Amino acid sequence: MSNCLETNRQLIVIGNPGNKRTSFLQKARTRLGLPPAHLISYLDWLRYKGSPGELLRPYLQDGKQLPLIRLDSPGEQFEVERELIALGAVCAEEGNRMDPSTEALYQSAAALDAFHPLHHLSTAARISPQEARYLIQEQGRIYHPAQWFRGFCRLLHQIKQQAEALSPSVRWMNDPAEIALMFDKRRCHQLLTAHGVPVPPIPAALGSIGNYEELREAMRTGRMHRVFIKLAFGSSASGIAAYQINPSTGAEVMVTTIGQEYRDQQPVYYNAGSLRKYTDTTIIKTIVNWLCEQGVHVERWIEKASAPAALHKQVFDIRQLVVGGQACHRVARLSRTPITNLHLRNDRADPADIGLTPETIDRIEEIAQATMALFPSSFVAGIDVLLSRDSLKPYIADINPFGDLVYDVQFNGCSTYEWEMTCIYKG
Ligand SMILES: Nc1ncnc2c1ncn2[C@@H]1O[C@H](COP(=O)(O)OP(=O)(O)O)[C@@H](O)[C@H]1O
Ligand SMILES: [Mg+2]
Missing domain, CATH: 3.30.470.20 (ATP-grasp fold, B domain)
Structure with missing residues (x-):
């Protein structure tokens, strides 16, 4: 890609308007004498009744060309999180009916998971769109991360599809397909490895660690006693654990941002504000199994x-x-x-x-x-x-x-x- 993306100085940002990112961006544009970016909110997009690509139409120039589009982080807004979890609920391959608002988002069910080729590695049970929309916010709680990521990839796919339908040569600051790829630590690891860019080695082939016992076995056979275990599509240290086993005694220690509690006898997980240290096998096993169900990336802990x-x-x-x-x-x-x-x-x-x-x-x-x-x-x-x-x-x-x-x-x-x-x- 050339350093100069766009001579036209307009910009569309799809994000959560009013947050620190959009205001920092608008400030930067003002300082450079650029017109403010046009803001489209993820929430408006996700809740649009009909084809949300219509939200882009007012910005078509000469009736046919969209300006450059920047996608921003969808994070830190609970209503957006809920809608993404709802969007990740639909299960086309199982023949479930989509709720009408979700159905409107797609031209074909086959396109649903085009940006998420590893979705089969997440085995966690999903909740329905209705249940997703009734989730109540609790500070730091990690809600259905695999379903959230599936929804986010679907949203990215849909934004790309609809923008390109309006304006086939639309340009992106970051292409939505590549945003989905960057977000998945497993796919990035594969890509970088294939091109000789150094990454921490993995103890076992992709997809082969599905639970705590398999993790321990992979670490033993790979002679890798210290690893990072990561929610495959986490960010901001959400779902990150540094884990080590003493090879002679089998004793284990996990240092992590993950907190865990029980509600109605069900485990719930949250981002603890300060790191936790676990040495008890029962809790470590619960956390590892949860990460594996959601979708996990494991790699050597580089000192x-x-x-x-x-x-x-x-x-x-x-x-x-x-x-x-x-x-x-x-x-x-x-x-x-x-x-x-x-x-x-x-x-x-x-x-x-x-x-x-x-x-x-x-x-x-x-x-x-x-x-x-x-x-x-x-x-x-x-x-x-x-x-x-x-x-x-x-x-x-x-x-x-x-x-x-x-x-x-x-x-x-x-x-x-x-x-x-x-x-x-x-x-
Ligand atoms: N393989 C590793 N070895 C040592 N430290 C690591 C490793 N992977 C991650 N870390 C540490 O954990 C932090 C969070 O991991 P990262 O993969 O960046 O997740 P996130 O997307 O949540 O930021 C990193 O900034 C780094 O300090
Ligand atoms: Mg990081």
């Missing part, structure tokens, strides 16, 4: 590099942004725990301040750019790069299509969103 004494020798990884094929903003995320996501009250630092040499920074940039080259129809992503403790060898841990909301870092005098807007319209 991460640590910062100098002035930063308390905390381990770190790097969030590296790539825009238009070029590495730009980056931040080191430091933690006393194995999980470095910033919203977990971890520290951040400029990578230069933790003593990374220009050569190491070059290697981080190269691996991030090589990763983005595998997503030729995407303009921006935030890539999490791990550096191994001794050799500082870089590995890709995570590719975030909405990973550009990074505050207080500048590149060429621009914030992340300002830089994206500059690159899009330059030339």
Whole structure:
């Protein structure tokens, strides 16, 4: 993809208007003298009676060409979460009837899961669209993640289909198909492996770990005693566990963001605000089995590099942004725990301040750019790069299509969103 996506300066954003992302973006556009982006809300799209592509029609230029479209994160709005879970409920292959509002979203049942080829690896029971719409919000609770992701992939597919029906040559900041791919850690792992981009190795073939016993067996035969177990389509450290087994005693420890409780004798799962440490097999097994039912990605726990004494020798990884094929903003995320996501009250630092040499920074940039080259129809992503403790060898841990909301870092005098807007319209 060229660095210059669009000379016309209009932009459509499909997102959750009024959140920090849309306001940060509009601010960036104002500062650059660009017209405000047209905002379409996911909720309006999801609740549209009829063909929601109609929401795009007012922005057709000369009656036929849509401006560039940016899809934003659907997260942090419970009504959207509920609608996505409802959308993920339909089961065309089982012949279930769709509810009329969902049916309106599709031209053919075969298209339902085109962006989610691994849906068969999620075996969790699904709830009906009606049940989904009655879910009541509880802070931090993780509701039906496999069904949510299925719904999100269907939404992405439908947005692409309907936009292209209106305007066949419509251009995307990030193509919806590639957003679905970036979101699935298993597919990303396969893609990067196939192209020789370093990723933490996996203990067993994709799809072969379906429960706690199979995990333990895979770790034993793969001689991999420390692993990360991840909800395959999680983000913001939701559904992440660092897990280790003592090979001689069999004792186990899990450090995780996952909290678990019982309601009416049913287990429920939530994102704990601070990390939990479990050593009890019963709870570890319950959590692993839940992750496996939803859809799991397991990989080697890379022992991460640590910062100098002035930063308390905390381990770190790097969030590296790539825009238009070029590495730009980056931040080191430091933690006393194995999980470095910033919203977990971890520290951040400029990578230069933790003593990374220009050569190491070059290697981080190269691996991030090589990763983005595998997503030729995407303009921006935030890539999490791990550096191994001794050799500082870089590995890709995570590719975030909405990973550009990074505050207080500048590149060429621009914030992340300002830089994206500059690159899009330059030339
Ligand atoms: N294989 C790994 N080895 C060591 N640390 C890891 C590994 N995978 C993830 N982590 C740590 O866990 C954090 C969250 O994992 P990540 O895959 O980025 O999930 P999320 O999409 O939730 O951000 C990473 O930022 C990193 O600190
Ligand atoms: Mg991450």
